[in-house]
Amino acid sequence: MNKRRVRFAPSPTGPLHMGGVRTALYNYLYAKQAGGDFIIRIEDTDSQRFVPGAEEYIIESLLWCGIIPDEGVDENGKVVETPSERHPHAPYRQSQRKGIYRKYAEQLIANGYAYYAFDSAEELTALRQEAESKKETFTYNYKTRESLKNSLTLSKEECEERIANDSNWTIRFKVPENRVIKMHDLIRGDIEVNSNTLDDKVLWKRADELPTYHLANIVDDHLMEITEVIRGEEWLPSLPLHYLLYEAFGWQDVQPQFAHLSLLLKPDGKGKLSKRDGDRLGFPVFPLKWVNDQGEVSRGYREDGYYSGAFVNILALLGWNPGTEQEIFSMDQLIDSFSLDRVVKSGARFNPDKAKWFNKEYLRAQSKEDLAKQFRALEGEKLANFSDSYIADVCEVIRERAHFITEFWALSSYFFVAPQEYDSAVVAKFWKDEIKVHIPIIRDLVKAIEVFDNQSIDKVLHDYILGNSLPMGKIMNSLRLCLVGASNGPSVADIVAIIGKDEFVTRVDNAIEKLQ
């Protein structure tokens, strides 16, 4: 089998949606498993919808996820513009390839597979509205093309005149009449469509001298020797056209195979996942934070504290499963296990709770030293006076209670700042006369410990409490109140061991003084 070559071909019209990341991921996994190439191509043939920064955002997103292109993007994350050994098909931006498409469109005309169409956008809109008022749909196809203004109906002279002088004509594909098009999808199996349901799609526009998606896509996939097209379900309706196009070019023997992925659906209600759902339900729909030209901010998985590995893992299992009960996969494991025939046909609702769970699993799998580095990177100024090993010890005792590194400060601030206030409910519950008389005694016992680690601290506390038949919970929570100011956190012995003997004594004395 030839080397597999797949591509991800986004349109730079905005930030990349997590569904788009999933499409890129599946392409990448497929390619890497087969030892093939993953290619990036920028489909910017719509000059109207171009959004500055979107292309960079898309590439940065993929790189963050560990989806590294083999071709189309260089080491610096830039889309390649000039051919080289590694990037032989440059440029990879369709706007920079505009010169190559017209001749392919004209080749189709020469062979009778396409024609020039001179109808203005306004005329067509009028026809559509007219049809709509009669509860019909206007379609530019075998039924109507004979009565419209195109090179099939106009004289040769008039056509030549219009081609030369008009600037608004297009080239349309001439869909053959009454043909059953038999197609195959790697995920969905065999599909048949009658060509009469199709319309004569515009392939090329004189106005901006740019191809439409359909032409550019087929030409570039062929030129770039793409072997599998793995794309979103929204493209399934145009698959018959694409088959016809490959046939018209005479490329059907080498055309790629297709796989159409189902869409990501919103967590509740109807429809596909959209930016609004994220805002409404409080989770990101984009991999990275994005600020649009209005200044509106869309949160990103990265900025929300998700690990890229967790994010990739979440996406991988949304519409694919390994057939085993394994749920946690590294990128390498995904590459090993992935297969298109285990991709689910139906749409997958995104579940934010499960996403959090995945991140928690990734968080817990990290070493305390790694967590400490991340914690310091996030809260640098607050942690400036503390050593790496101190922070690592804190991370070790709080990691079980967090989903995100971004929660660490809220969960551990008392390790770095002594409590200024004491939770009144906890005070009322535990700071009673019969309990607090023991606190100074315990303070002195702990102060006397020579090997100051959590085990010996724990032993001293237990020996005293049990030896005097005191209530464990009340004593421990009183001590916790002194150290934390509240009633939560790891075991008292762990806290004492981390903050150290001097700090322990200081905090206990402070509490005794302030609480009386």
Added chain:
RNA sequence: GGUGGGUUCGUCUAACGGUUAGGACUCAAGAUUUUCAUUCUUGCAAUAGGGGUUCGAUUCCCCUACCCACUACCA
């Protein structure tokens, strides 16, 4: 409206003619614990509906319903 795709616990999914329909997330209960959390145990919860085919259908076929996509000189 037309065309195409889809339909298993609330959600992600497994079971590719024979299982008490399995797992995970969420939720609930219990156990452990010095609090919170963790951990452990248990529980709740599904084959859209109707016809076939078959000894036997979640699985194959048909119909209906519902959902999704497409129906642009956008991708």
